[in-house]
Amino acid sequence: xxxxxxxxxxxxxxxxxxxxxxxxxxxxxxxxxxxxxxxxxxxxxxxxxxxxxxxxxxxxxxxxxxxxxxxxxxxxxxxxxxxxxxxxxxxxxxxxxxxxxxxxxxxxxxxxxxxxxxxxxxxxxxxxxxxxxxxxxxxxxxxxxxxxxxxxxxxxxxxxxxxxxxxxxxxxxxxxxxxxxxxxxxxxxxxxxxxxxxxxxxxxxxxxxxxxxxxxxxxxxxxxxxxxxxxxxxxxxxxxxxxxxxxxxxxxxxxxxxxx
Amino acid sequence: xxxxxxxxxxxxxxxxxxxxxxxxxxxxxxxxxxxxxxxxxxxxxxxxxxxxxxxxxxxxxxxxxxxxxxxxxxxxxxxxxxxxxxxxxxxxxxxxxxxxxxxxxxxxxxxxxxxxxxxxxxxxxxxxxxxxxxxxxxxxxxxxxxxxxxxxxxxxxxxxxxxxxxxxxxxxxxxxxxxxxxxxxxxxxxxxxxxxxxxxxxxxxxxxxxxxxxxxxxxxxxxxxxxxxxxxxxxxxxxxxxxxxxxxxxxxxxxxxxxxxxxxxxxxxxxxxxxxxxxxxxxxxxxxxxxxxxxxxxxxxxxxxxxxxxxxxx
Numbered sequence: 001x002x003x004x005x006x007x008x009x010x011x012x013x014x015x016x017x018x019x020x021x022x023x024x025x026x027x028x029x030x031x032x033x034x035x036x037x038x039x040x041x042x043x044x045x046x047x048x049x050x051x052x053x054x055x056x057x058x059x060x061x062x063x064x065x066x067x068x069x070x071x072x073x074x075x076x077x078x079x080x081x082x083x084x085x086x087x088x089x090x091x092x093x094x095x096x097x098x099x100x101x102x103x104x105x106x107x108x109x110x111x112x113x114x115x116x117x118x119x120x121x122x123x124x125x126x127x128x129x130x131x132x133x134x135x136x137x138x139x140x141x142x143x144x145x146x147x148x149x150x151x152x153x154x155x156x157x158x159x160x161x162x163x164x165x166x167x168x169x170x171x172x173x174x175x176x177x178x179x180x181x182x183x184x185x186x187x188x189x190x191x192x193x194x195x196x197x198x199x200x201x202x203x204x205x206x207x208x209x210x211x212x213x214x215x216x217x218x219x220x221x222x223x224x225x226x227x228x229x230x231x232x233x234x235x236x237x238x239x240x241x242x243x244x245x246x247x248x249x250x251x252x253x254x255x256x257x258x259x260x
Numbered sequence: 261x262x263x264x265x266x267x268x269x270x271x272x273x274x275x276x277x278x279x280x281x282x283x284x285x286x287x288x289x290x291x292x293x294x295x296x297x298x299x300x301x302x303x304x305x306x307x308x309x310x311x312x313x314x315x316x317x318x319x320x321x322x323x324x325x326x327x328x329x330x331x332x333x334x335x336x337x338x339x340x341x342x343x344x345x346x347x348x349x350x351x352x353x354x355x356x357x358x359x360x361x362x363x364x365x366x367x368x369x370x371x372x373x374x375x376x377x378x379x380x381x382x383x384x385x386x387x388x389x390x391x392x393x394x395x396x397x398x399x400x401x402x403x404x405x406x407x408x409x410x411x412x413x414x415x416x417x418x419x420x421x422x423x424x425x426x427x428x429x430x431x432x433x434x435x436x437x438x439x440x441x442x443x444x445x446x447x448x449x450x451x452x453x454x455x456x457x458x459x460x461x462x463x464x465x466x467x468x469x470x471x472x473x474x475x476x477x478x479x480x481x482x483x484x485x486x487x488x489x490x491x492x493x494x495x496x497x498x499x500x501x502x503x504x505x506x507x508x509x510x511x512x513x514x515x516x517x518x519x520x521x522x523x524x525x526x527x528x529x530x531x532x533x534x535x536x537x538x539x540x541x542x543x544x545x546x547x548x549x550x551x552x553x554x555x556x557x558x559x560x561x562x563x564x565x566x567x568x569x570x571x572x573x574x
Contacts, residue, residue, distance in 0.1 A: 006360045017348040100344030107308040108361045109333040
């Protein structure tokens, strides 16, 4: 437990000792802020039009700020995470492998699981800071409208679960190569495939389609967390995904030992 | 303290080390010699639990490196050849991190870091990031992290490589001072280093053990006869014939002819004779001048080359 904490602390510190954390968080916030502005501005334009024009208002149906601003907001952030998180995770093991520090780390009296979980937690720390910094957007919605706070909470829980899955896969990708670019490309590629896996469900047979849909990240975000539904099925999905990646990661470290 | 039995490591079909067996006593400084790619690093990596052996056993302080890996790792300080350090950390912060991982008590860690930084001469760079340090200072930080938990066993892979002569002397005396309390394995291909710091030498070549002994014994075993370089001022022909007459001398030859009739001669004595003392009386009797007289011992270099090349002929 002590070792886990030491590695967690060291990971967090090394993100802030290099520009990585600042750059990734800043760019992430700029993009999500920009998209948020556009969603919000569109919504207010539509609302304004609906207010002055009764025919248009009937066409639009119900104008719901939770449905039209909060939900797309979370959907967008999950998409930016797909691009940004591989940038955070790519260095975690590959940098240690390249510089050789892994040789020292693995000869300290530390268990492999403590190393992996410590690094995972360090990255989750940065990620948590990153998504919590999007809270001002929610305050702005709160200021000008009345969003349902339950949806906001479940949205953040969803982002957190999804982030854990993304990060665990990214760290695993980083543990199989000593090249950071390869790690980033591999994790981005696999995340994108998992993200869009349900896409081909319509062309497959019904049973395979169901499996594909279930394995895809997207339905476990948009149809549940982003709508305010906290379903154990979705939480379990992300937890199992994360645990599986951490398990693979431990095997990959062990195989690294055997191969030398 | 360290027992290695029939250790073999294969990398695919390539062989790392083959059937290596040796023991190191507590408090001993053991030199590990061998050309590049001989298997020094492989052996060290197995002892430090970085990777398991293909077959054979290694034990440190009675604990098997594979079965009780964590126990072994608690007792070892390791400095790999490339001195891998986290360049984005400050020196004391890094040492505190390593100390914590190696089980140094939280209350003692600050004083322990201070002491190790004193020992390794790191106080001047306490504010700097490791990435800013020169090679010599990084080497010291590497040594400091190996020493942080006061380990019983120290494994140092080429610890003086890349240092300037003054630093080399400092590091060597530091390592020498570590012996006695700690067991040290030191790999190098700088041969004088071994004769200066180590009590025992292991020579390894192409993954196999070639020799294990003290540097003195190795020299004695392989040296067939005693040789002296003598510089004498006197007529060359006469010197050759007079010195040749001494009955313990087996061979005299001019090594270098100098100006003014002062020549260097190579005098070889018969085996097991203490011939050196027979030369000065002859020179005094003939009233020649003696400028220099020194024995040529067989250096570790010669032994090394001899063993390693003999090995190839087999």
